[in-house]
Amino acid sequence: MEKLVSRYIESFMTELVSKNPGETEFHQAVGEVVKSLAPYIEMNPHIMGQKILERMAEAERIVIFRVPWVDDAGDIQINRGFRVQMNSAIGPYKGGLRFHPSVNLSIMKFLAFEQTFKNALTTLPMGGAKGGSDFNPRGRSDAEVMRFCQSFMTELYRHIGPDTDVPAGDIGVGGREIGYLFGQYKRLTDSFTGALTGKGLNWGGSLLRPEATGYGLCYFAEQMLATRGEGFNGRTVVVSGAGNVAQYAAQKAMRLGAKVVTLSDSDGFIYDPDGLDEDKMAYVFQLKNFFRGRIKEYAQKYPSAQYFPGQKPWGIACDIALPCATQNEIGKADAESLLAGGCKCVAEGANMPSTPEAIQVFQSAGILYSPGKASNAGGVATSGLEMSQNSMRLHWTKEEVDNNLRKIMSDIHEACCKYGTEADGSVNYVKGANIAAFMKVAGAMMDQGAV
Secondary structure (H helix, E strand, C coil): CHHHHHHHHHHHHHHHHHHCCCCHHHHHHHHHHHHHHHHHHHHCCHHHHCCHHHHHCCCCEEEEEEEEEECCCCCEEEEEEEEEEEECCCCCEEEEEEECCCCCHHHHHHHHHHHHHHHHHCCCCCEEEEEEECCCCCCCCHHHHHHHHHHHHHHHHHHCECCCEEEECECCECHHHHHHHHHHHHHHHCCCCCCCCCCCHHHCCCCCCCCHHHHHHHHHHHHHHHCCCCCCCCCEEEEECCCHHHHHHHHHHHHCCCEEEEEEECCEEEECCCCCCHHHHHHHHHHHHCCCCCCHHHHHHCCCCEEEECCCHHHCCCCEEEECCCCCCECHHHHHHHHHCCCCEEECCCCCCECHHHHHHHHHHCCEEECHHHHCCHHHHHHHHHHHHHHHCCCCCHHHHHHHHHHHHHHHHHHHHHHHECCCCCECHHHHHHHHHHHHHHHHHHHCCCC
């Protein structure tokens, strides 16, 4: 049976690459999942006959559309919009929108595929989707961003809704963008429904939604560290990114007693050996969220910090690494640098930030390592809680949302341990997360027939 499954997976991946040429990120995401599913498929060979993997890797619907808009100079600009609705077996499609020049079909499909598994792990009834555009909001005025968002939603609104597909934010899509998108959706549909999450608190948003991914990441990492009798207190933490996830991961790690020494953006990273504190974090929030500045300005304000242009923070000695920037930001050499610097735990806050070679380095060394689909699921989990509040016309307290978030992250960790514990007692979080999520989605797909 083992050889049969091995041949099946090899044939499946060969066909996937052939049908989706040049989509390297998508190939990587699917390959990582199916590799860890081999033992489960051996015990459940009917999965092969039902073509579950083949169906999971084929999006139920992909929408690609033109987004014309007028800039402040009066010139017409053209961008491309995407929405990949990957799987709705366990609920309406759910997943963020990303506005970034790197956005293409491969990245959208990889993110939608990962989202399907991540959403299943939350135990909430949400399918998987992702969308966005190659539009770059950096350097654009509020008026330009509004006009772009209105044009983008003028097409997207046809394909979303509270019981169909509920987008949220992602890279380049924060509270400002969600507001413009929701306003246009409301105008076009003449309805006030929970068709987007990440909304403002005054119009249907949930408390703790901005913090949820970063906080949930730290709650999950706490559970990982506890398996070895450790915690955040007194540990040195390296964080990449300076956006929403990184900001709140750094804040929560600090409040759990850790010393956070780095943040980064696409231009470079800052290293503050004294560690960030509440005042410094308040400055970062203001810098990134209101002035939309660059992280190098932190080093200009705080002389204790150094700025390293064009570099990543993985060469800084640490106990815990929280990659919160973007996909494939940790390669093999970066992983080796982390190990050389004493890193004992890597918990992913971004989606697929570690390459397969980096993951191999972490797992071979026996350190704690969790994939983003498990450890960064707090954001979409709280989006699901926002959907529940919208459906019931309720507004939960911060404590209620935080308690639910902690419980969900604890349940995800428990599922990873259940299906990922190896014979030597160590936990393979990649294997555990993939099998737990796959079981739920595959079961729903088989129940619903060949659709």
